[in-house]
Amino acid sequence: MELTIFYDSTCPLCANEMRQLKRHDKHDEIHLEDLYSADLHERFPQIDIEKANTILHGLTKDGQLLLGLDVTAKAWGITGKHFWVQWLRKPFIKPIADKAYLLFAKNRYKISYLLTGQQRCDNGQCGLPKSNLKSSDLK
Numbered sequence: 001m002e003l004t005i006f007y008d009s010t011c012p013l014c015a016n017e018m019r020q021l022k023r024h025d026k027h028d029e030i031h032l033e034d035l036y037s038a039d040l041h042e043r044f045p046q047i048d049i050e051k052a053n054t055i056l057h058g059l060t061k062d063g064q065l066l067l068g069l070d071v072t073a074k075a076w077g078i079t080g081k082h083f084w085v086q087w088l089r090k091p092f093i094k095p096i097a098d099k100a101y102l103l104f105a106k107n108r109y110k111i112s113y114l115l116t117g118q119q120r121c122d123n124g125q126c127g128l129p130k131s132n133l134k135s136s137d138l139k
Contacts, residue, residue: 001029001030001061002061002078003030003031003059003061003066003075003078004044005021005071005075006052007032007034007056008036008108009035009036011108011112011120012116012118012126013112015126016126021075035052044059046059054105055067055102056071056105058070058075068098069088069098072088
């Protein structure tokens with residue numbers, strides 16, 4: 001895997017983003033990990049689950065920890081889609097984009113409700129399999 005993303009499966013917008021990523025991940029280079037998996041801490045002791053629930057966390061294949069929009073940019077870069085996301089990492093835009101992302105992350109359930117009518121997923125997950133979701137599973 002090129003990138004492992006630790007995401008909030010109870011957030012409708014977050015789960016939708018992961019679903020879209022996997023749909024475009026033609027070579028299955030992105031692995032998704034649900035923050036609410038019972039054994040997540042045992043499998044990934046280096047991930048602070050509480051912090052990962054406030055800012056998106058990702059691990060590269062060489063063990064580098066990425067946070068927030070750096071994860072998003074890396075993931076969309078892997079898929080070759082949404083090239084505009086790379087602009088959010090430009091030095092003159094990055095500080096503003098990072099603050100906007102943190103504001104979004106803090107209010108993701110309210111924003112999800114405004115955009116989808118659903119604040120959190122009814123069953124605790126938004127329709128993504130628990131682990132090893134492959135792009136072929138979404139076709």
